[in-house]
Amino acid sequence: MVSIQSDGNLGQVLFASSQYKVIGVDPSEYPSIPDVESAATMTIDSHELREMIRKTGFAASSEMVRYALTGQLLHVIPEKGGGMDVRMVTSDGKRLAYIRRKHGAKDGTAPQKEIKVLLPPKALNLIDRMFTEENEKVALYIDETQVKVITKRGMVFCRLIEGNFPDYETVIPKECELKVSLNPQHFVAAVRKAALMTNEKTRAVKLAFSSGRLVVSTRSQDVGEATSEMAVDYKGEEIQIVFNPDYLIDFARATDVESVDLHLKDKSSAGVFKAGKDYIYVVMPLAVAI
Structure with missing residues (x-):
């Protein structure tokens, strides 16, 4: 049996005849996760979100000079009857990848208003790895500066990328x-x-x-x-x-x-x-x- 105890910034692990004391940081200093439950909410199938991530991520820029192009644009347009038009777009200035999926009212929960945000590829890749082969509903809570994604295996919280993404439809x-x-x-x-x-x-x-x-x-x-x-x-x-x-x-x-x-x-x-x-x-x- 393994016993784990903590006292302030000191962690102690006891196992059989062994004892370890690890110096860490006081947990009270760990940043709290902001509440985004009241933000725009939508749900989407994990298989579709994974497909959109993988089919656009490779075209995102790796150059920090054009910071907005390092993100993956998520553009969600609510439609009458409860459906939604979901798009993901990336571009590095030399190429552009665009994928679009239409959802009926039974396919997911549409947000109340249009969403247009830049998501960090590292966070999306982490979300992709969290998905299993089994399809599931994924919830996204999005406000002006951050997004929270909830799956069966856990939650990913990240800040949105600031900047203006080019008008992809004219490109x-x-x-x-x-x-x-x-x-x-x-x-x-x-x-x-x-x-x-x-x-x-x-x-x-x-x-x-x-x-x-x-x-x-x-x-x-x-x-x-x-x-x-x-x-x-x-x-x-x-x-x-x-x-x-x-x-x-x-x-x-x-x-x-x-x-x-x-x-x-x-x-x-x-x-x-x-x-x-x-x-x-x-x-x-x-x-x-x-």
Whole structure:
């Protein structure tokens, strides 16, 4: 049997013939958790929240210079009849990940007013790890500065990120004339093969689309060159565009569908990947020659 006792800032652990005294901090000095029970409240399925976290988190910025972009935007719009429109968005200025899920009145509890807050990715990753394989209802209490998330396994409390997130709806291109349908697993394999011949200075791959075919290639004076081909569903004019391969791989790994659509306008405009109508990934091309 283990006995644990405390006296002020001194903790004592007794076990069989052993005794440990650990110097700590007086528990009265531990910061109290603010009450957010009266804040905006919503519930959502853990499986959906986990999906939204994982399908957007990779596109958040790691640069503290643009602090607002280090967060994951949670945008919740209440709808008539008790439903809600839940969106999560991230961007690092070079790409943007957007996912949207619609909920009926029976799918969760909608907040009384619109919510638009920036959540810290570290806190969301912790929440993700707390979820089990079993689906459950997760409660979120949100006010102007903080959020509390309650699951079956515990509670996570964190402060919101301050700052203004860009108007994501204006960033997503509305008109792209060219559309390519491709298998994300085959696509990521082709990109990885070509990316082997890149380095930090030449981290770029060229996508060359022609009727029914995609050629992924790269060329570097310091490393060499590589070419990989795959079949795609495309019947438009030939087009070439250059991207950072890591950005393409991140999205392809996050998808769980057999086909995604890539919408293009020209080699200088953003590419728009869509896995269904409610999961969108926008990535800017690179202005380099390969």
